[in-house]
Amino acid sequence: MLAVSVLALALGACGDSASTSGSPSSGTITVFAAASLTEAFTTIGRQFEQAHPGTAVRFSFGPSSGLAEQIDQGAPADVFASADGDPMERVRLAGHVNRADGFASNTLEIAVPRGNPAHVSSLADLASPDVKVALCQPQVPCGALAARVLSRAGQVVHPVTLDTDVKAVLAAVSLGEVDAGIVYTTDVRAAGTAVEGVPLPSGTNASTVYPIAALSDAPHRAGANAFVQYVLSPAGRSVLLAAGFGPP
Amino acid sequence: MPAVIGAAFLLLPLVGLLARAPWSALPDLLTDAGVVQALRLSLVSATAATAVALVLGVPLAWVLARVHLRGITVLRALITLPLVLPPVVGGVALLMAFGRRGLLGRYLEQWTGYSLPFTTTAVVLAETFVAMPFLVVTVEGAFRSADRDLDEAASTLGASRMTVFRRVTLPLVGPSVLAGAVLCWARALGEFGATITFAGNFPGRTQTMPLAVYLALQSNPDAALALSLVLLLVSVVVLAALRTRWWGAGAAS
Secondary structure: OHHHHHHHHHHHHHHHHHHHOOOOOOEEEEEEEEHHHHHHHHHHHHHHHHHOOOEEEEEEEEOHHHHHHHHHOOOOOOEEEOOOHHHHHHHHHOOOOOOOEEEEEEEEEEEEEOOOOOOOOOHHHHOOOOOOEEEEOOOOHHHHHHHHHHHHHOOOOOOOEEEOOHHHHHHHHHOOOOOEEEEEHHHHHHOHHHEEEEEOOOOOOOEEEEEEEEOOOOOOHHHHHHHHHHHHOHHHHHHHHHOOOEOO | OHHHHHHHHHHHHHHHHHHHOOHHHHHHHHOOHHHHHHHHHHHHHHHHHHHHHHHHHHHHHHHHHHOOOOOHHHHHHHHOHHHHOOHHHHHHHHHHHHOOOOOOHHHHHHHHOOOOOOOHHHHHHHHHHHHHHHHHHHHHHHHHHOOHHHHHHHHHOOOOHHHHHHHHHHHHHHHHHHHHHHHHHHHHHOOOHHHHHHOOOOOOOOOOHHHHHHHHHHHOHHHHHHHHHHHHHHHHHHHHHHHHHHHHHHHHO
């Protein structure tokens, strides 16, 4: 632990000297990002590191609201990317962010285990007592969005579990412990062959816009700005589109 | 000096918890229906887990202490593994055994249509898995050190094996069984990793206090602090009960 902080100090010192020239040429950039960004941001991070030799990008993926709380508690993050506006707004009100930019959008889909054992074909099927459903808990963006979609569809679902983030829902589905879960469209794609997606009709589906911001108290300010710019650039956007995200 | 630092390190977080506690809002936060629900579920499931651990764990401890067979040391090592195993790994392991596609769980669902994960029973199982070894280890030590001459004397005088166990052995190890049960209960009450992995999170059904604390911290830190205070209070009560017992045992011997 001590060795890590010494290393961080050394890297931080390099970062400072670099920041005077306005280049993120070295140091470690710490990015707190919504769980649904895991695959896309991991790819973007790798590309960013190649474009900026000497720079390392470290991610902490989790539920956006939990990450916002960690930032509030002083977690040393440089960049925050949230799955909807609320956690970002909370961080902004606490004075950690000056401006945030929308960089992607996402919609929901029903995820079912391979082979769709419970024969789920619509939101109405999720309301059946014989179908075990996992949802995100309502405090996190995917849960809030799922609640909105279900109320739009006029369906009352009794989930067996309310997971902490969307990847936990996906895990329950891919293990076959539940018959269905409501996740982001991008998660179904990221999960590969373990799960299948059941699209929602566009009339009931809802979308969320992902904001990203460099934190005003970022330990590595120059790197934070460079990473945000990269995500917003055509290179970053093409990775997000390939992962199934929509434009903001 | 290191002793002072050590003590301060252990105490300061508790002071922090007390200092930051939202005392004025506490009555409202603690009478919230969700909190009461989580507390009741925690108490019920930890007590059920302790009961299961007593029924299965005391005989197991006796076998480990008294039966001399090849392989018993290996068995002991494997049984105590959950003591050191990260609980979340225990949760994954439970899914692989009792989940809908697990070794046993698959047949359970085929034959009865019942699946364990995401039920209160799953909470009790997760807690038992993690906490029972504490009881087994404590009680096994007591069986080991209990004077076997007394058992043999009772047998010689014509007592059946069951009577010997009930009237002689059990009273000898009684204090340790109680201490083991309290340790087991406290460990079950605090269980988080195996529970959230195997039983999921649903208020009133599987959301125990530790889960409620963790989840509340993400949206309502004051509620998380209030819940933490409750668990702190329960822990202090348990510790006090345990100490009284130990003092009592000390005075008796």
